[in-house]
Amino acid sequence: MPTLTDATPATPGGGAAAPQAGIRVDFETSPDRYRHWQLATGGPVATLTLRVDAQAGLLPGYELKMNSYDLGVDIELYDAVQRLRFEHPEVRAVVLTGGLDRMFCAGANIRMLAQASHAWKVNFCKFTNETRNGIEDATEHSGQTWIAALNGTAAGGGYELALACDQIVLVDDGSSAVSLPEVPLLGVLPGTGGLTRVVDKRHVRRDRADVFATRTEGLRGAAAVDWGLVDEAVPLSRFGDAVRRRADAAVAASARAGDQGVPLPPLDRTEDGDTLRYAHVEARLDRAARRADILIQGPGAPPPGSAADAVAQGAGYYPLALARELDHLILHLRTNELDLGTWVFRTRGNAELVLAYDQQLAELAGHWFGGEVSHFLKRVLKRLDVTSRSLIAVIEPGSCFAGTLLEVALACDRQYMLDGVPEEELAGIDPADGEAVITAGAANLGRYPMGNGLTRLQSRFYGRDGELAAVTGRAGEPLAAADAMGLGLVTLAPDDLDWAEELRIALEERASLSPDALTGMEANLRFAGPETLETKIFGRLTAWQNWVFIRPNASGPDGALRRFGTGTPPGFDTTRV
């Protein structure tokens, strides 16, 4: 189980009355510590079984009855998804099923939701959404097809978990159903993509989706198949066979190949006051300024000579280590440091080495491990895109914003670059490092698509094909500030006389603005161009849910979330807006 520690003191505005104040969530776990899941591997078909320990909720105040879940359950699920990809190259199909009788999963725990602060609910939904998207990513890119074997009812978030799988088989026993009872029971929306996936992924007709999502008891058996909510409904006697047949077919169709997995040991990390240190990443938390200063160290040595050597380095392979550390840091800061509204990214190191690793990842694209590392980096970068913090890249002499690390800068809302060599030492800048440069590389041209399906460069130059082509034409070339400005790769490039002041003003101004307005603004500006299932979930659905969550009809003292299970029906403000 993820560990919990009491943090001193609760952040202001964190919702002191909420039970999660003062709680720190740890996002690291491993199968031997799972309380809620069993992961069975040993061949091409893995089975992941949900059997929630009702007494092992992450927070006090609720029991996880009927396989309902909280963030702790989902942290374990995320861990399992990651391990299946890295530790189990032999797994080509994952059967997701439940360990209780007649109840696959009752969804997010309602008492937990009812007592949670708004911030907790939002972060919980975001992480849960990302994990479900990761399941779809594994099916699409790793040759690991997820199959939901619903051995009982899948309600709310339980059905949404099934929706993230490629196929859904429901036991046809006269009682097991799929349902989205959030609207009629709780006065909120299904929070993890249910509405979007029902119409956009499973193509359920919108009027049927309307009936389904307002019908507490959901649909069973043949009706669920007919409406497209599940792929197959099978009597219990044939249930195992039906699931196995689908798993075997998925295995046969998969091109995934690899024998030896890469273990993911605990991260090497320490905490020293307000400094968090990983092997390659360090974050200094400036609470007075409400800012996290994040420094990424480039690789210290050239990449290993071969795919086998990379596998042998395992979790120590620089790009994988970097992905794991950034991933953990993002989740930690998002959930445990709500008050740090601005994240500033710096890098330090040798750009050539960064590009050498990128080159190797390109060469290993067809190798299972190389592919997994690239896709993991992609998912970590996507986490940045949907993070409700202002992201600022600071590009200084000695930095190594090239290729994959330039992508971190491109995920930011703004890029500041020091123009020229400072005449004397500035804070943290040594004139001996020469001038700052950035380098676009092949990794910026397609390896890390955003949720909208475009690269960050395509999103940046959306509708400006000539400017995109100009940048692409300079790929591989170190660009000093003037060129970077001219090409539109950075926002501002002050010289050493203005640098410190410009940066100070920008960061202070940012910290003075309304946190909510910034969240909404950034969510809108980051995704120019086309939309996908993923951007719909994080953009439209999440925004509506944020609004619904905070309205009294859901969360007020008479709201549906609070009144659920009390026997007293909710009292609604009936105004429609």
Added chain:
Amino acid sequence: MPTLTDATPATPGGGAAAPQAGIRVDFETSPDRYRHWQLATGGPVATLTLRVDAQAGLLPGYELKMNSYDLGVDIELYDAVQRLRFEHPEVRAVVLTGGLDRMFCAGANIRMLAQASHAWKVNFCKFTNETRNGIEDATEHSGQTWIAALNGTAAGGGYELALACDQIVLVDDGSSAVSLPEVPLLGVLPGTGGLTRVVDKRHVRRDRADVFATRTEGLRGAAAVDWGLVDEAVPLSRFGDAVRRRADAAVAASARAGDQGVPLPPLDRTEDGDTLRYAHVEARLDRAARRADILIQGPGAPPPGSAADAVAQGAGYYPLALARELDHLILHLRTNELDLGTWVFRTRGNAELVLAYDQQLAELAGHWFGGEVSHFLKRVLKRLDVTSRSLIAVIEPGSCFAGTLLEVALACDRQYMLDGVPEEELAGIDPADGEAVITAGAANLGRYPMGNGLTRLQSRFYGRDGELAAVTGRAGEPLAAADAMGLGLVTLAPDDLDWAEELRIALEERASLSPDALTGMEANLRFAGPETLETKIFGRLTAWQNWVFIRPNASGPDGALRRFGTGTPPGFDTTRV
């Protein structure tokens, strides 16, 4: 100016403390009554000048200084947009400019926003967005190119109004700027598409958009051009010439043709207690059930023989009259009847006549008047798509849900159809009318795209091409309930024994659900498939804005909206979520 009447008593939950409680908004006006705009026509170039009467706000409690606007100003703008399309076939370019010195428009009035209830703000933004989309629709489909001639600063909603124009010319006088100061000044988002149009329409780079939208003073002159915020910045001495040159070019490029316009006289409507009557539409407001029952009468006679005859009928031409009446009713119910959460649509009349008018509109697609009528119907149907009410179509014997009127049913969240001929008279149903039928027609196959660019049938059968083809293959054929069910055109088709009970339960259930959750759910289910600038504005941006509006950081006693202009800076909960 739109008229205001004190309504008896304020609806429960309407926000009794808000000044708009007890206020009824009338959406009808005409140029002779404008208080804020001057519309100059008389050739191919029309000029629409904003000179707001500061004392003529729609509500008490604020002055409309510096050409700031409220809903009343936008009602006049909407009227002008409509009249330009129907009354002025000769107009091929519209110059939108300001009548004050150095200030084109300061955006939505802040005091008005600060004192408005959440529902008022949401409805205000929605209507204003629809009007701006209508400007783009005129540019795209009517050969009326809108050109913003910014003779002074365009701030916030003022710049968003300019963004809805095809081209923007800004006077370069050392002080006039374009800006989106909502985030830094007010702690809210630009509410009418600003963020979306900046990146998705004008292709401003996202980091620059971030700087721009957090910079109170905006950008001027060459910098505004360089960033893509305006098309041209011209010194005052050459300003008129530059605008005229663009207008002349637009006129030359337009294919709009027509000599005699069609006047839009006041609607023929009466109000009798809780019944609203128009010539072809009637709405009965059932306050106890929180429902509006809307009855649309089909045409009483065949269409006129020619385009000239249709023009001669003018506002009496059935499809135009229907569009105007529905448009007015939708706006009225949305704004003035917040408590009526469900709208039930019925029709009555001759389906063959409906299809005959559809046929005529198809034949007149190339005629300016026929085109305008079709596009108006399209916009009215789009209003339904973004209306935060549950929409239910009830298809009974004697109805005429065919073609354009079937499209109303397809815009609904559910469709209920009575199967068979009732043995005896049911409420409102005469056995002599025979069985209910619906007819898909050419009008359902492309004339009325939704905001997502798909027809309502394409959205309904998204990802189910075979089912769409099956429906298309039966176009023109009256379909009884069994066929309509089989083809997926209706949700439920109870027979006469179950009809009344099924309907009663469905409507009562709907009224019992959380109004907010329904709004969020419907907004997500109605738009399967691709997204566009328009769906992004109504889906993503609007949802984020709804959330931001209701958070204490904007609307609480210490929030930025309430503190603006007081000299006291806002007090923020600095938590980022």
